[in-house]
Amino acid sequence: MSAHLELSQIGKTYSSARGRAVIVQNFNLKVAKGEFVTLIGHSGCGKSTVLSMLSGLQPPSEGAIILAGKEVRGPGPDRGVVFQSPCLLPWLSAFDNVLLGVNQVFPNAPRAERHQVAEYYLSIVGLADSMHRRPAEISAGMRQRVGIARAFAIAPKMLLLDEPFGMLDSLTRMELQQVLVDLWRRDQKTAVMVTHDVDEALFLSDRIVMMTDGPAAEVGDILTVPFPHPRSRQEVLDHPEYSRLRDHLIEFLEVHAHRRKTGPAEAPADTAASVPLACPHPEPTPLPLSTP
Amino acid sequence: MKPLQRLQRFFLESLFLPAVGLLLCLLLWQVLSGKTVKTTVRDDFGDLVTVTKRVGLSKDLPSPAETWAASKTYVLQPWAKRGELDQGILAFTWLSLKLVAQGYAIALILGTPIGFCLGLSKSFAKTFDPIIQILRPVSPLAWLPLGMVLFLSVKIHVPGAGAPYTASELAAIFTIAVCSMWPTVLNTAVGVRAIPQDYLNVAKVLKLSRTKTLLKVLVPATLPYMFTGFRLSLGIAWLVIVAAEMLTGRPGVGGFLWQQYNALNYAHIILCILTIGFVGYALDRLMSLVESRFKSV
Secondary structure, three states: OOOOEEEEEEEEEEEEOOEEEEEEEEEEEEEOOOOEEEEEOOOOOOHHHHHHHHHOOOOOOEEEEEEOOEEOOOOOOOEEEEOOOOOOOOOOOHHHHHHHHHHHHOOOOOHHHHHHHHHHHHHHOOOOOOOOOOHHHOOHHHHHHHHHHHHHHOOOOEEEEEOOOOOOOHHHHHHHHHHHHHHHHHHOOEEEEEEOOHHHHHHHOOEEEEEOOOOOEOEEEEEEOOOOOOOOHHHHHHOOOHHHHHHHHHHHHHHHHHHHHHOOOOOOOOOOOOOOOOOOOOOOOOOOOOOO | OOHHHHHHHHHHHHHHHHHHHHHHHHHHHHHHEOEEEEEEEEOOOOOEEEEEEEEOOEOOOOOHHHHHHHHHHHHHOOOOEEEOOEEOHHHHHHHHHHHHHHHHHHHHHHHHHHHHHHHHOHHHHHHHHHHHHHHOOOOHHHHHHHHHHHOOOOOEOOOOOOOOEOHHHHHHHHHHHHHHHHHHHHHHHHHHHOOOHHHHHHHHHOOOOHHHHHHHHHHHHHHHHHHHHHHHHHHHHHHHHHHHHHHHOOOOHHHHHHHHHHOOOHHHHHHHHHHHHHHHHHHHHHHHHHHHHHHOO
16 A cells, blocks of 8 residues: 655754754654544654644755655645644634635635635534634634634645644643544544644544654654544543553653653753753744744 | 713813813913013104014014914915915815825835835845935935926826926925835835744645735735834825925915915914924824724734
8 A cells, every 4th residue: 555645764954053953864654545643752852843844834854755646845735734823814704714725725616615615614613603703803722623624624635733732721622632533534634743742642643653852853663543433532541552552652752851861962960850841952943833 | 980980080181181281381382472562752853652562581472362363364264265375274284285195195105015025025125225224314305305306307297187297396295205105114024024924834835826925914914014104104294295395385384384484474383383283193193093993903
């Protein structure tokens, strides 16, 4: 079976005043059609950089990305991106924000049809009653629903999600995970998501890619999540494998935190926080995909 | 707050205190101004004659009452036209405003795209920023003679608009445009540079065309900044018109002011100053209203 999305030998290097900083190297991944893959790792390990290269907002320094048989060069609407902050245009209503994308992708469709598409996706994400409100007039959770609707409405070949629920409270986060998983099942979209939430990764993904810590992050380990679809949150939590997988993930993350703590680099072994939050070489700002 | 309290507060803050300020200024004016004194003296031939003399701290400055008496006709018959340089105050204001509107329109039409280019292109900014920084502080008084030279032999005749534009008219419009353009240019440039990367990423991942990115993302995102520039530009345009009219002697508030100074009618100078102030204030309020409408979006 040939992969729907293939990343081969992807690397990203920035040259700065202090020399070359290798963010990601030797990154290989194949994603099958309809698969949901999550990249997990510590903050700043370069997972957002990988997603940013997938979206085309940053070109890879090395290697190639092949999506549906064609090399990815630059951004385009064949990939629906859900940003960490919803990135809605504040002068447009929720409906117009979605419609902007729809118009772009189906320029020759009749007006009524384009409106229907936008309305359809907005009502699926639960915004049927407030689709004509501006982003400032709706809650953060509702704004991210618009972001999800916009990504699906342009009928992309795949979805890219950059910590889409990172800025939401945990209740809203769970609601939106359900919205996302429902839409994903309905539209059978291939998806790559970045997160650092272990439970989120286990609930949504078919496979979880664990990334080693940067600089020069690589694929550390890949975990296949065996839970059958459709999943309910309770079933996932009750699954006999759940705690084993969760422990595996957490252990991986902790080992890598530990490795960095005692590594040959800067910090002496006896000072250091238990969980380092930032890379010694933080990614240069502004990073197009990771907006605070 | 209770309604009664609110009324009291409104009365105090919006009526009473401004009135106190106004009264204090009038008082100061009254103290500074001179008054006419008539004395009867016996002259060299032994006749009794009446001598009129101005006395006071600034003896030629007319008092508030004298100013009103001398200006009454101009204020009470604001649209009268007794001669080219003897018109009601609103007639003069209208003439000035017409000229301002033309210069200001040119400033916006040129300034906004220049601002966009400055904000969007680093090399454009590097190329033209030094020139802009040098031209920006040049006074309208310096631009006007250049305008006169430029348009000396230019005849622009707009069909249906009556008489062709004169050189002094064109020079005034040119000066207004050149002087009032800069706030629009600079604010637009700042606004374009301040567009959040998020919005640009949306345009990129949707692969909007250049025109669409401009119209759907760049312009709406920059509008609040643009309107701040428009408001500041209008203030400058109104400042410049007075100088331009004084130098060219064109009928208008500024031209009237200068003519009355030469005619020693000092009361009318004060009338003109107050008119210029009121009109400037009204224009600024108007633009603030428009601006706040766009800021709220």
